[in-house]
Every structure is written in structure tokens, then in C-alpha cells.
Amino acid sequence: MGEFRTVGVVGAGTMGNGIAHVFALNGYEVTLVDVESEYLQNAVKTIEKNLGRQVKKEIITPDAQRQTMDRIVTSTEMASLAGTDFIVEAATENQKVKFDIFRQLDEITSSEVILTTNTSSISVTEIAAETSRPERVAGMHFMNPVPVMKLVEVVSGLATNDETLQAIHQLAESLGKQPVQVQDYPGFISNRVLMPMINEAIYALMEDVAEKEAIDEIMQLGMGHPMGPIQLADFIGLDVCLSIMEVLHEGFGDDKYRPCPLLRKMVASGRLGRKTGLGFYEYE
Ligand code: NAD
Secondary structure, eight states: OOSOOEEEEEOOSHHHHHHHHHHHHTTOEEEEEOSOHHHHHHHHHHHHHHHHHHHHTTSSOHHHHHHHHHTEEEESOGGGGTTOSEEEEOOOSOHHHHHHHHHHHHHHSOTTSEEEEOOSSSOHHHHHHTSSOGGGEEEEEEOSSTTTOOEEEEEEOTTOOHHHHHHHHHHHHHTTOEEEEEEOSTTTTHHHHHHHHHHHHHHHHHTTSSOHHHHHHIIIIIHOOSSOHHHHHHHHOHHHHHHHHHHHHHHHOOGGGOOOHHHHHHHHTTOOBGGGTBSSSBOO
């Protein structure tokens, strides 16, 4: 462990519960905040279940599972983050929501505290500008599922200072993650490279170049991708894919990022992928 002991995680959804999981497993005292206690209860259940999986696979001991759970407290009050050493925000991907949260965090926490966001597509520089400490605001972009994926894309806003970045890198390493440094441009690196590939695969499907299974098989067997792009789009959520393509399209003003009409049609029809039971594929 580095210089931090207590960590606040804002948002207890898919990413927030995974982030709380890895911090607590690695010895940090975590306060997990969400707007409804029901979401927090669900998050705690998910963390316990995922830790249980790690016990089964003998990655961690039953003792570590218990100690990890003991290091997590939950709250519906942002004010409960007042004394924490470090913050990761993983709330809903909505600019207004994030701006509000960062204004609150800026008031609640000591001015020395580093505030990070797990955003996939909102400008870290703009989020930082909502606070009085933009030099201590950065992106800490974890990948889903957080306990499994090694990468943390560390995003430097225009004002972020080196001390802050260094502290985030050390912190990520203390979680057993590999931090990789990028600048704040639309989609950073991960989504700027991934999403156009997914979008192109959907274009190829729309143009009937090949069946969806064939497109996925080609990328899996030929390029060594663990999941084909169509399957991956369903896994991520087609609405999320569309909104990130729109961010790239608008952010760069370049038509090479135009979202595929078939992707738009799928989202309009409510076929959002695995989470709705139906996307390009059908799920149980
Ligand atoms: P999610 O919808 O599963 O969870 C978001 C949570 O934030 C919800 O529980 C919601 O109640 C809570 N929330 C909303 N407003 C809040 C507020 N004011 N205070 C506290 N909590 C609040 O979303 P997610 O998939 O976990 O995504 C969270 C963030 O992580 C987003 O910025 C997203 O872009 C990013 N991200 C997601 C993935 C992914 O694969 N899901 C991957 C990388 C990054």
C-alpha cells in the first residue's frame, strides 16, 4: 500500500462494485456511496459473490474474503467521504451527474485529496474544471470486469500535475493493476481504437459481407481476440457503444467516426445486448 489508506468510491453499479472490491481486497478501507440503499445492498451482495468465486478458484482465501467485506462500508450520503484519502467516481455516464458530483466532492473533501473519474467518454479536463483543484483531478479508467482486467488507463486532464499522476500509478500498481498513461482526448485510447472496430464490424454485418458468427469467428481465430466484435458489442451494451461513437464523432468532428445506422436501429428498438436479453445475439 502507498500513501493512501481510505478510499471513497462514488457509484455502486457494475464498475463501482468492482472498484470497491479490488481496493478492499488490497487492504484499503472503502466507503461506497450511491443514491439508494437498495443499490448499495446489491453491490455488497455482488462483491461477496465475486470474492466467493475467487475463493473457489483458490485465488484468495476464505479469510481474505471476510477481511475484504469488513473493509467496505456503504452510505447514501456523499458527506461520508469527508475524511477519505482518495476518491474514485464511477457514477452514471452523464455529464451533468458527474459535474454535480465533482462540485460536491470538491466541497466535502480536503483540498489535498486526489479526485479521479472512471468515465469512458466524458472530458476529464471539463470535469476537473468544475473543481477548485484541477491539478489533482484525473481519469482512472478501470476495465470491466474490474477484479479480472489488468489495465488501468490513467487519463491526464489539461491541468493534471505530475505528482497526481505518479500517485495514481503507484496506487494502481498496489492493486495489482498495470497503469498506462494517456492524454485527455475523446475516447482516450481504449475506446478510440475499440469502438470504431466494433462499429465497422456492424457496418460489415449491415452490408451483409458476412454473418455475425463469421465476423466474430474471424476476429477470434484470426486476430486472437478473446471475444468477437459483435459479441463484445452485446456484452458492453449497444447503447453504450452508440453513445461513445457519438462522443468520438462530435469530439473530433470527423465522419470516420459516424455511428452505423444498424447500431442506431438496434438501440432505437430497445435491443441493447446482453443486459436486455436480446442484442445481435439472444441471451437466456
Ligand atoms: P451503472 O449504471 O452500472 O452504475 C452507475 C451507478 O451510479 C448506479 O448505481 C447509480 O445509482 C449511481 N449514481 C448515479 N448518480 C449518482 C450520484 N449522484 N451519487 C452516487 N451514485 C450515483 O454504470 P457503470 O457501468 O458502473 O459505469 C460507471 C462509470 O464507469 C461510467 O462513467 C462508465 O462510463 C464507466 N465505465 C463503464 C464500463 C463498463 O463496462 N460498464 C467500463 C469502463 C468504464
